[in-house]
Amino acid sequence: MKPKANIVNLPVYQPGKPVEEVKRELGLSEVIKLASNENPYGCSPKAKEAIVAELGNLSVYPDGSAADLTAAVASHLGVDKKEIIFGCGSDEVIALITRAFLLPGDETVMADQTFSVYKTNADIEGAISIEVPLVDGKHDLDAMLAAVNDKTKIVWVCNPNNPTGTIVGEEELVRFLDAVPSHVMVVLDEAYNEFVTDASYPQSMKLMDRYKNLVILRTFSKIYGLAALRIGYGVAQAEVIGLINRVREPFNTGRPAQAAAAAALRDQAFVNECRRLNAEGISYLQKEFDRLGLNYFPAHGNFILVDVRTSGKEVFQHLLYKGIIVRPGFERYPNYIRVSVGTPEQNQAFIGVLEQVLRNVKTPV
Numbered sequence: 576m577k578p579k580a581n582i583v584n585l586p587v588y589q590p591g592k593p594v595e596e597v598k599r600e601l602g603l604s605e606v607i608k609l610a611s612n613e614n615p616y617g618c619s620p621k622a623k624e625a626i627v628a629e630l631g632n633l634s635v636y637p638d639g640s641a642a643d644l645t646a647a648v649a650s651h652l653g654v655d656k657k658e659i660i661f662g663c664g665s666d667e668v669i670a671l672i673t674r675a676f677l678l679p680g681d682e683t684v685m686a687d688q689t690f691s692v693y694k695t696n697a698d699i700e701g702a703i704s705i706e707v708p709l710v711d712g713k714h715d716l717d718a719m720l721a722a723v724n725d726k727t728k729i730v731w732v733c734n735p736n737n738p739t740g741t742i743v744g745e746e747e748l749v750r751f752l753d754a755v756p757s758h759v760m761v762v763l764d765e766a767y768n769e770f771v772t773d774a775s776y777p778q779s780m781k782l783m784d785r786y787k788n789l790v791i792l793r794t795f796s797k798i799y800g801l802a803a804l805r806i807g808y809g810v811a812q813a814e815v816i817g818l819i820n821r822v823r824e825p826f827n828t829g830r831p832a833q834a835a836a837a838a839a840l841r842d843q844a845f846v847n848e849c850r851r852l853n854a855e856g857i858s859y860l861q862k863e864f865d866r867l868g869l870n871y872f873p874a875h876g877n878f879i880l881v882d883v884r885t886s887g888k889e890v891f892q893h894l895l896y897k898g899i900i901v902r903p904g905f906e907r908y909p910n911y912i913r914v915s916v917g918t919p920e921q922n923q924a925f926i927g928v929l930e931q932v933l934r935n936v937k938t939p940v
C-alpha cells in the first residue's frame with residue numbers, strides 16, 4: 576500500500592494527557608488537568624437536561640442541517656441561517672475549509688506559533704504553509720500580509736492565539752482586512768472569544784458584511800464546556816458556507832450535541848459567570864507568576880503560557896508526578912508551559928506545586 580506522500584511525515588496530534596491515564600500510570604487518586612483549556616465548571620445544567628431529553632432518540636439519525644441549532648446560533652449572533660456551518664468540533668470546520676479550498680501547491684499563511692490543526696490539514700491537502708513568526712507572542716499581521724502572494728488561498732488568524740493567549744485588536748484587524756486581496760480567505764479562529772474582556776477585541780460578526788472573504792470559527796468546547804460532544808461552527812458569507820457544505824459528511828454532528836449546544840446557548844448566565852471566574856483566575860495566576868519572578872504572555876483566553884526558564888517538558892514531568900497535568904512542548908517555546916485556568920482551588924494547588932518543583936529543578940538554561 577502506498578499512502579499519499581504528503582501524509583507520511585505528518586505529526587500525530589499530541590493532546591493533553593487524560594486524567595484517567597495519569598491516575599493509572601502513577602497510582603495517584605487525585606489528578607488536576609490544566610492541559611486542554613477545558614471549562615473547570617463543566618457545562619450549563621440546561622445542556623445536561625437537553626441530553627437526557629434526547630436519550631429516547633438514540634436510534635434516530637440527527638438532522639444533518641442542524642436546523643434548530645442553526646436558528647438558535649443565527650439569532651444569538653445576528654447573522655443569517657445560511658451563514659453558519661457546524662462541525663464535529665471547530666477542528667472539523669478547519670478540515671472542511673482546507674478540503675474545499677486548498678489544492679496541492681496552494682499556499683496558506685499562519686502564525687508561528689499557533690494552533691497546529693491549520694498546518695496539519697494544509698499538509699494533508701498537499702498545500703504549503705507559510706509560517707510567520709509571532710512578535711512578543713502576537714500575530715505580526717504586517718509580515719503575514721507581506722507573505723500573501725498569488726498562490727495564497729487562506730490566512731489563519733487565531734484570536735486569542737493558542738498557545739500564547741495574545742489578541743489582535745479590532746483596529747489592527749480592520750487594517751489587515753482592508754489590505755488583504757479579496758480573493759484570499761481570512762479565517763478568524765475565535766475558539767476563546769467568550770472569555771475575552773479586553774475592549775480592543777474585535778466585534779467580528781459586525782465585520783462580516785464588509786469583508787466577504789472573512790470566515791469566523793467558534794466552538795462549544797471551551798466556555799460552553801461541551802468538549803466531549805464535539806460541536807463547533809463557522810460563520811461566513813452564504814456562498815462560502817455553501818461551498819464548505821459540499822465537502823461535509825451528511826451527519827457530522829450528533830443529536831445530543833445539537834440539543835445540548837442549543838440549550839447551552841440559551842444559558843448566557845452560565846457563560847457570563849464562567850467569564851467572570853476565568854478573569855479572576857487569570858489575575859490570580861498572573862499575580863502569582865509575578866511573585867515567583869516568571870514571565871508570561873498577557874492572557875486573554877482561559878490559559879497562560881508561562882516561562883519556567885528551564886525545560887518545559889521537565890517541569891511538566893515533575894508536575895505530573897504530583898498529579899498536575901499542564902502542556903509543555905511548544906516548539907517555539909521550549910522553556911514554557913501552558914496552563915489552563917482552573918477553579919480557585921486547582922489554581923492554588925498548581926501554584927503550590929509549581930513553586931516546589933521550580934525550587935528543585937536546577938537545570939540552568
Ligand SMILES: *Cc1c(COP(=O)(O)O)cnc(C)c1O
Nearest residue numbers: 664665666690737766794796807
Ligand atoms: C480548542 C480549539 C479549537 C477547537 O476545538 P473543537 O473542540 O474542535 O471545537 C479551535 N481552535 C483553537 C485555537 C482551539 O484552541
